[in-house]
Amino acid sequence: MARKGMKTAQAAGHPVEIAPLAENHRYRLVSIDGGPAEPMEREEFEVRARRAHPTIDLGDPGQVHWADHPGEWPPWHPGEAG
Numbered sequence: 001m002a003r004k005g006m007k008t009a010q011a012a013g014h015p016v017e018i019a020p021l022a023e024n025h026r027y028r029l030v031s032i033d034g035g036p037a038e039p040m041e042r043e044e045f046e047v048r049a050r051r052a053h054p055t056i057d058l059g060d061p062g063q064v065h066w067a068d069h070p071g072e073w074p075p076w077h078p079g080e081a082g
Contacts, residue, residue, distance in 0.1 A: 014065035015056065016049050021069055026076035042073040 019029035019037060027039035032052045040048065049056055056063050061070070
């Protein structure tokens, strides 16, 4: 189901699409420019999104589409398995 939503958001012109939160994961699936969805942590997401789009406003819903819970990332602490 997440992939269908991601395709819809890409068709709407969002350069970055973030899939719904999944239980027991420390990542979110992220698609940049319609590419394959890849698991990323918040820090990796920010670096890769800015590498692809240096002037992107990560808080702009017109540029970054969140399937749910905008700005929220799964909780994770160093040393935890995941």
